[in-house]
Amino acid sequence: MPRFMGFVRMEEGIGTPPQALFDAMDVFIGERAASGVFLDGGGLYGTEDAVNFVSSRGEVTQHDGPYAESKEIVGGWSLMKYDTVEDAVADQRRFAEHWPEVTVVATLRQVSDGPDAPGD
Numbered sequence: 001m002p003r004f005m006g007f008v009r010m011e012e013g014i015g016t017p018p019q020a021l022f023d024a025m026d027v028f029i030g031e032r033a034a035s036g037v038f039l040d041g042g043g044l045y046g047t048e049d050a051v052n053f054v055s056s057r058g059e060v061t062q063h064d065g066p067y068a069e070s071k072e073i074v075g076g077w078s079l080m081k082y083d084t085v086e087d088a089v090a091d092q093r094r095f096a097e098h099w100p101e102v103t104v105v106a107t108l109r110q111v112s113d114g115p116d117a118p119g120d
Contacts, residue, residue, distance in 0.1 A: 002088070006092060010105075032091075043075060
């Protein structure tokens, strides 16, 4: 059964989403957890405590947050499994429909289980 990672990207510094959104997400995720689709996931704090390590030509540099140049950040993630890619895409669309109060980008990517990429 293919696994997928979902990301929610949003504008940095918009504050806490409304409680109604948290309530709707609890129901949505709870239904998927009960059916075995939702494997794990969670929200992420802002970039104020983030640390990036950049490796370039064998040299590693560390960059601590916050990142003033960040306009959009990953605010949450999930790991899910579906019977088909089509099922995953349809459910990700339903997920995106739960965000009417804020602007987000909900991204879905298939998890690789080996050296071959999907479609190879």
